[in-house]
Amino acid sequence: MAKQKTACLADIIGLLNRLCPPDLAEDWDNVGLQVGDPKAKIEKILVCLDAEDIAIEEAGRRGAQLVISHHPLIFKPLKRLSPIDMTGRVLFRAIKQDIAVVSAHTNLDRAADGLNDWLAERLGVTEVLPLEAPLSGNFYKLVVYVPRGHEDEVRDAILASGAGRIGAYDRVSFSSQGVGTFRGDQDTNAFIGNPGELVATDEVRLETIVSAALLNKAVSRMLKAHPYEEVAYDLIPLANERSDVGLGRIGQLDEAVSFQQFAEQVKEALGISSLKIVGDLGRKISRVAVCGGTGMSMFSAALRQGADCLVTGDVKFHEAQRAKAEGVALLDAGHFATEHIMVMELSKRLRNILSQQNFAIEVIEMTAERDPLVFF
Template sequence: MGKTTVNDIIRLMEEWAPKKMAYDWDPIGLQIGRPDAFAEKVLITLDVTEDVILEAADAGAGLVIAHHPVLFRPMKSVRTDTPQGRIVELCLRHGISVYAAHTNLDVAPGGVNDMLAERLGLSDISVLEETYREPLFKLSVFTPHDSVEKVRKALGDAGAGAIGDYTHCSYELEGTGRFTPAAGADPYIGSVGKEEEVAETKIEVVLTGSIRGRVEQAMIEAHPYEEPAYDFFVLDQRMEEYGIGRVGSLPETMSLDAFAEYTKKQMAVPALRVVDGGGRGIRTVAVLGGSGGKYVDAALRKKADVLVTGDIDFHTAQDAANLGLSIVDPGHHIERIMVGGVRERLETDAEKAGIKCGFIESAIITEPFRFM
């Protein structure tokens, strides 16, 4: 295999946290650089600052993966006497590309919010608020008996029939197919102009919309017929829920003060803010990295005792307390948990894919607040 490129790493990131999971206002993706540039090393950071780019340059990293986009709003000019302009200049000077995985990494299974829930020791974890629903289909394809195993395997290998912890799930029903090859046809079975009856098996599999094209292509390539007969049906049920934030249970009920101290320790923060929702014990916990004030209602709908999130404003805190929801605010910077989490995930996925690349955790702390 040749040298690792920026696009090789982007592919790994987007298999884990696809762009479709991001909020529509979120400028994720490759923000600076080019996809075909080499990236023998990757630096992972929460934020992109000048110090972070210099750190990447010193480490020989060709790519920086950040959680917070460095170019959040469109730039009308690239002035190198501004903070953003200097970052762009440094990246271009040192040949460093920058890729942002923001709300898609918040939503993705195993992403930022799952990392935070795991750090708090939560179990029975579910999504706080659904933000994306993957369309679900059923594929029915009619296949001669001697090709059933080949077609079924091709469908499963392409990802169809994955349900929970099971793969290659399918259902089969035997019947009779009838057709007449017209002039110009090259039939696998039968002759041109002659009506045929063939013993066939209907194979049914479920699949998500994101892999429909891949599954259809695999089926066509594996099928012996020149014109396979098949149908896609839209299903109403869901296979997996995708959304922002997580809700889970602590091993045992704690007082609010004890939970706040526990959160401070687990999130490694020097201080945090606490809103008392009425003195009840804490067992069900909602957690959302970043700014989660607008998810108070979602936490209440999920019957959470406390919401752990950052950037809570005065009036939101008052409203939550009046509604009986406690809040623990350890700050926005707890999202830095993604630095180690992304490194571990990419190391594993790169090894599986045969991609040779070094992944480095940024040592730069970008927390803008100082606690006194």
């Protein structure tokens, strides 16, 4: 059995970015590192919904050096850093206890196998697709020419950056063989051939897909692994749309049930005792849309795609009126309940990817979080 490796904060952020790429986040969002030294050694991670005082306290008590939260600790630029307000207080405590905070928010909401997929699965919704219109892929095709016999080393370096991911598949690449020609001047130190000599050599064309967010990293690793002094490579912008990512999900129940029965199923699945509803309890529900957190921005998409019901949180009065008028059932299960499932689900995936990378890191789930809104 291979010896387990130690990891620093930068390693963990890189692995988290594979699960929920930061380029999926909304422009207004602040995902990724909130506070901490990227070189800090990480041995234990606490996963939570909110990086509040109690999260930092629990992390310190249980020996975690990193807190990964869903909601970002810092949403807006800080004009001051002081413990007199909530954000400053948490930052002060985290810094004093040498605890880093990283957040995965709307990038986790949009990701393939992300929060909204987990919510749909929890509620028994299958055959799911994103509610949001397909996103521009913001991808590049990376093509590089490698002398035969060195292609595996270069390919592994590129794919280790996170390139080569399409939906649920990773390490996606293609290779073909050909003959490359070149001639260097007297100042060159060619890997093959001599200065002033025309060289024809067997080469392999490697190509893969890489997101814009990972492009610099992929190219840097490729250049480092490549044996040539001057590397011939192409970066080709792609117009591919991504149908596997986006806000919200819509799909089917295994069989149609009454709205009342479905509401009871949702309460049981999310572990809540009450919820708010709009619609006739006797109507049949089969096509269900979900959007964790504050998801009424996806109502028009749910209506357009034929949803019988939308499950979300934070529904406002006039939004409820519109749903009633449009004949779409609404089920407000609350912001907390529709998002808190990320603690368990993200923890599972982190344990899996850390194990694959052979990192000696424990992932623990926060136990003290509660919905701040309760029915009296």
